[in-house]
Amino acid sequence: MADPAPPGPLRPAHPEADRAKTGSDGSPPLLDMLAIAIDREQEASPLYHQVYEAITTGIERGVIRPGNRLPSTRKLASELNVSRTTVVLAFEQLTAEGWIEGQSGAGSFVSEAPPLTEKPRDSRLNPALEAAGGIGRTAEMRPEVAQVPPTLRHMRRPVPFRSNLPAIDAFPTELWARCLTEVLRRLKGEQAAHILGEGDPQGLFALREQVAIHVARTRGVVCTASEVVIFAGAQQAVDLCSRLLLMPSDKVICEDPGYDGIYASAVAVSALPVPVPVDEHGLIVAEARKRAPDARMIYSSPSKQFPLGCTLSLRRRIELIDWVRESGAWILEDDYDCEFRYAGKALPSLFSLDDTQSVIYLGTFSKSLFPALRLGYAILPKRLIEPVVSARTVLDRYAAILPQLQVAHFMRAGHFAKHVRRMRKLYSDRQELLLDAMARELQDWLIPQRSETGFELVARVSPRLTGRGITARDISKAARSEGMELQATSAFGREPREDDRLVLGFATFTGEQIDRAARQLAQICRDLAGEAGAA
Numbered sequence: 001m002a003d004p005a006p007p008g009p010l011r012p013a014h015p016e017a018d019r020a021k022t023g024s025d026g027s028p029p030l031l032d033m034l035a036i037a038i039d040r041e042q043e044a045s046p047l048y049h050q051v052y053e054a055i056t057t058g059i060e061r062g063v064i065r066p067g068n069r070l071p072s073t074r075k076l077a078s079e080l081n082v083s084r085t086t087v088v089l090a091f092e093q094l095t096a097e098g099w100i101e102g103q104s105g106a107g108s109f110v111s112e113a114p115p116l117t118e119k120p121r122d123s124r125l126n127p128a129l130e131a132a133g134g135i136g137r138t139a140e141m142r143p144e145v146a147q148v149p150p151t152l153r154h155m156r157r158p159v160p161f162r163s164n165l166p167a168i169d170a171f172p173t174e175l176w177a178r179c180l181t182e183v184l185r186r187l188k189g190e191q192a193a194h195i196l197g198e199g200d201p202q203g204l205f206a207l208r209e210q211v212a213i214h215v216a217r218t219r220g221v222v223c224t225a226s227e228v229v230i231f232a233g234a235q236q237a238v239d240l241c242s243r244l245l246l247m248p249s250d251k252v253i254c255e256d257p258g259y260d261g262i263y264a265s266a267v268a269v270s271a272l273p274v275p276v277p278v279d280e281h282g283l284i285v286a287e288a289r290k291r292a293p294d295a296r297m298i299y300s301s302p303s304k305q306f307p308l309g310c311t312l313s314l315r316r317r318i319e320l321i322d323w324v325r326e327s328g329a330w331i332l333e334d335d336y337d338c339e340f341r342y343a344g345k346a347l348p349s350l351f352s353l354d355d356t357q358s359v360i361y362l363g364t365f366s367k368s369l370f371p372a373l374r375l376g377y378a379i380l381p382k383r384l385i386e387p388v389v390s391a392r393t394v395l396d397r398y399a400a401i402l403p404q405l406q407v408a409h410f411m412r413a414g415h416f417a418k419h420v421r422r423m424r425k426l427y428s429d430r431q432e433l434l435l436d437a438m439a440r441e442l443q444d445w446l447i448p449q450r451s452e453t454g455f456e457l458v459a460r461v462s463p464r465l466t467g468r469g470i471t472a473r474d475i476s477k478a479a480r481s482e483g484m485e486l487q488a489t490s491a492f493g494r495e496p497r498e499d500d501r502l503v504l505g506f507a508t509f510t511g512e513q514i515d516r517a518a519r520q521l522a523q524i525c526r527d528l529a530g531e532a533g534a535a
Helices: 015-020 030-034 047-060 073-080 084-096 127-131 173-185 189-195 205-219 234-245 260-268 285-291 314-327 382-395 401-412 415-441 472-481 511-529
Strands: 100-103 107-110 228-231 251-256 272-279 297-300 330-334 359-364 376-379 446-449 456-461 501-505
Touching: 047 084, 073 084, 084 100, 173 401, 189 401, 205 228, 205 359, 205 376, 205 401, 228 234, 228 382, 234 260, 234 297, 234 330, 234 359, 234 376, 234 382, 251 260, 260 272, 272 285, 285 314, 297 314, 314 330, 401 415, 415 446, 415 456, 415 511, 472 501, 472 511
Parallel strands: 251 272, 251 297, 297 330, 330 359
Antiparallel strands: 100 107, 228 376, 359 376, 446 456, 456 501
């Protein structure tokens, strides 16, 4: 993978000046000047961010100057004993912010006009705002606070092979509209005044009642409506629980690679996310206990780990419950797309195994219905209900009432269960279409793993590409430039690891779209490998 070289005017070549900036062997003598020190124990600052900070600090202090050529990503990675991906991530952020620029065939240089700022001694921003990202250096962001990845703050288009998106094209919009009409026609007198007036911070009772029935039937979660709280999406529940249950410096076990939202919410309250690796059986609980035996919170997506797609084994589920029984920690169980299981029997939820009143069960309608609905729910231990509802009144008072009423009616009339069954069949069929297309077009480049649950599958980059040094991020970047979206699982990781897996969504794409995109992706892989041939 070449060093980042964004489009733009090329700097005129000045061989004598460039030689003055380099050693006798032509390599930049800047490594010693930068004195980059990697601290692998610094959990709150990813390795790539440490490299980024060292270079920006060097530029601001004048150690390296405009026009200086930086070491290549390969050389810098070798000197620092980190993966090349770590350095590439740092260079990409530096390039995006205007600190460095690429010159095709020559490498990366300090920009002639880097965005120098006078850093304040103390930030005046609340850490929660800093963690929201996109504030910029002029707003005095503390450099030690990691920014939230862009995946949490930009609208992503439904282009192949976007993951985590339901089949909006197959949503029964006419039936949905009829349900709303029926709901509105029934609003008369005192009921209309109640529904159109102030809402309940805990959520509409009718919807909480339907949620309790749904999770009992599908996940074996025994609860009543009084234990359900309705949120504007599951991420809001993650954030509120983080605010309520965590204190500064509390440790939070996070899956690695894993969901960006839990990292962001932990950082926002000055807690310490502790990344723990995931294998084919899910979160490695023994490693979690080793890294943070005093963890205050544990986040897990046991039904389908994001983004690797594995299921947390029953043995490890029991290990987690045993751990919180001893430690008094909390577990956030994110069951984000449990409704769509195609094969095998679902394992018991952590909530149903818990006898300690320590598991918070999270669900969402964004996957089972559609994202724009912005409704999710939490099922809480009894001891948390009153504190969470009280905190909810401070957060945003209550979720919009009419959408809650509409979903409750949709569920009570049996439409929700029918919709889930129909979508489960559709998603299973679309996964088969993707697997068939990959067998035809991509067998030389990607090795897919069939998914048992959800909207996407994981594919490993074939030796034909990795043998040429081509990574999943390389493929993702090339696909993005062609208007496609493939995510490298390593993009959701905090610790360096092999960059050889991609996530490919299939749920929202027709067979024709999948076939066309597979041919396009095959051509992208051929181009990366330097092999001629038309798709």
